[in-house]
Amino acid sequence: MGTTTQPDAVPEPKYWHLKTVLSDALDSEFEVGEILPNERDLAARFGVARATLRQALEQLELEGRLQRRRGVGTTVAPPRFGVDVGAGVHVWPGAPDDAWQTGECEETVPPRAVAALLDAAADGDEVHSVRRTRMTHGQPVATELLYVPRSSVPGLPAETLEEPSGGSARGRAVLRELWRLELQGQERTVELGSARADDARQLDRLPGAPVLVVTTRYVAQGTTVAVGVSTYRADTCRLTFADRMPEPQAAAAESTPSERERAHGGRHRTGARLSRR
Amino acid sequence: MGTTTQPDAVPEPKYWHLKTVLSDALDSEFEVGEILPNERDLAARFGVARATLRQALEQLELEGRLQRRRGVGTTVAPPRFGVDVGAGVHVWPGAPDDAWQTGECEETVPPRAVAALLDAAADGDEVHSVRRTRMTHGQPVATELLYVPRSSVPGLPAETLEEPSGGSARGRAVLRELWRLELQGQERTVELGSARADDARQLDRLPGAPVLVVTTRYVAQGTTVAVGVSTYRADTCRLTFADRMPEPQAAAAESTPSERERAHGGRHRTGARLSRR
DNA sequence: TCCTCCGATTGGTCTTGACCAACTCTTATG
DNA sequence: CATAAGAGTTGGTCAAGACCAATCGGAGGA
Secondary structure, three states, X not given: OOOOOOOOOOOOOHHHHHHHHHHHHHHHHOOOOOEOOOHHHHHHHHOOOHHHHHHHHHHHHHOOOEEXXXXXXXXXXXXXXXXXXXOOOOOOOOOOOOEEEEEEEXXXXXXXXXXXXXXXXXXXXXXXXXXXXXXXXXXEEEEEEEEEOHHHOXXXXXXXXXXXXXXXXXXXXXXXXXXOOOOOEEEEEEEEEEOOHHHHHHOOOOOOOEEEEEEEEEEEOOEEEEEEEEEEEOOOEEEEEEEOOOOOOOHHHOOOOOOOOOOOOOOOOOOOOOOOO | OOOOOOOOOOOOOHHHHHHHHHHHHHHHHOOOOOEOOOHHHHHHHHXXXXXXXXXXXXXXXXXXXXXXXXXXXXXXXXXXXEEEOOOOOOOOOOOOOOEEEEEXXXXXXXXXXXXXXXXXXXXXXXXXXXXXXXXXXXXXXXEEEEEEEHHHOOOOOHHHXXXXXXXXOOHHHHHHHHHOOOOOEEEEEEEEEEOOHHHXXXXXXXXXXXXEEEEEEEXXXXXXXXXXEEEEEOOOEEEEEEEOXXXXXXXXXXXXXOOOOOOOOOOOOOOOOOOOO
16 A cells, blocks of 8 residues: 555555655755645645654654754755864865854863763863854854863963853864863764753754764873863764865865755755645 | 652653653663563553653664664663774774675666765766675674776776675775775765665664764875765764874773773663563 | 734644564474 | 474554644734
8 A cells, every 4th residue: 555556565664655755755846945734734645643744754854854843844954064073174165154162161070981081080070171062054063062181281270261262163272272282183983862951952952852972082192181072963964074185176166065965865856746735 | 740850840751751760770770681671561660651651762772772672672782882984093992803794896876975976977877886794793783885986997807896805804995905996095974864774674773773874985196986885873883083093001901892981971780670570 | 113912833742542563482293 | 303383572653632832923002
């Protein structure tokens, strides 16, 4: 019972089939930013329960194809934008308005996992910490917590800590400006996580939203002098890492910033099958 | 209504509260590999509908804390293991049995997104492609598709293509051995995706399972000569990137391979509150 | 003109109940 | 003793319905 009408080999889940149908429709019949019919209508139109429809929508949202907001509706999300995370050169076109916003410095006890990475801090020790937020395309895409054990920066006047550079800067630049740390290198890990309540609020997402957690270990003099934990919105970001990339000649200029090709194909025609009414 | 008994500020969703309760229980009362009570029991025990319980379990599975298998049960997952992805040195303890398994070379039309990255292939062109699988800790953690346009390796005897190195090797090593390509550098992007049916099968997961998609762009002579698309299980893997990391003296030897600390704290006591019966 | 309030709309949460599919273990059978 | 057939267990899918919470827009009042 479907449109493909296979013999009946493996009964594909309804929501899975629904997802592919919607996905195709998204490509062919909708514009970015366009608003879909509401869930109750869609469910009725496909002859499924709302829960089933929602299962498909959830998948699509996870893939960054949709954006849902309570009280508003479900809209077609723009393609993910590349967010440079590596230490190397910018290669993928970065957003023109990509900027970090640095908060105030505090004294906190870092999470256990962070403490384990810091050579100079025992479990339970308080360390300096700064919260930062990364804005791109007019929206927050990441929050970061930077942890610097006191012993990494002994005898630093509190003044310096209260007055950060105030503007955009890469993590290592902040470490230099705030604490005059000169780094030798860094090491990063990326993993999937779900947003904690505080991070979710800053990212304008609901708690539990999928995020990419980037843990950076800053190294100087052979020891880990700082650790940064960045939380990126997984639905809108594609992290890019470049290590000693020679500037590509032609390929780099192939398209303008924001509107990059999507992960697995993506065109934007127009039509009117699923459109309103 | 809850255990925390806040005044009643923001009514925390039930499944969210449930998730934290379960998460704590996982830390304090269960061993890795232990099997939880079944969903119907758990739901009854917490006085919620099974659907609600499942919402909490889904979150925990997404975070890599649980593993669920139909017909078997829900088990406590081991901590994520770090999987080295960068071009640099191994720093995080890699698994002793980490190995790539290279398949046969075929001729395929790469997905549009890949073609867009390949300088030497127009949309629709066939290119060489090799499927590879990465095994770690006795299970498949990633599948990869390597795309090499013919013009990158003109006039290569088919023999070479049919007989890969047969064993473990990093991506660039494969490119060298298979096609004698010497690379200048590479660039990677990481994004969240959901497993396609074929990848899911290879990863022993259900279609739609969350994966980390690593797209690697191999560069030689200033052009992109190959593109690799790796699909990592997001629930079991933590990708690590190291660029010119100086070997840390003490910190590197702090713990033995597999059993690393978990992302946000994690100890393993024993108890018996939720345990069977 | 500006503001506030209220109601309609939309996605988010939760319940109950049912059946399906993968798996394990027991039991019957050769 | 090995194998096959069932039965029972467990997670996966689906339905139908109810209510909650965020949002937006218009009506009404200052």
